[in-house]
């Protein structure tokens with residue numbers, strides 16, 4: 001995996017859904033201290049990742065802050081955080 005998912009398309013593996021409007025799926029906005037390491041412009045201290053509604057039902061997004069990578073993680077059935 002070479003490219004970091006961005007807001008234009010769903011971050012789900014193999015998913016090509018395009019982001020069209022707010023309210024679809026789930027939008028994640030992470031504050032980052034070193035935007036350039038995330039491939040962002042220096043002034044943009046926010047990494048935004050989108051999952052389409054289909055993917056967000058079974059996946060969620062978190063950041064690997066040591067490797068500066070977005071991770072898409074499977075939700076485990078029955079392991080919902082209280």
Ligand SMILES: [Zn+2]
Nearest residue numbers: 010015052055
């Ligand atoms: Zn998707």
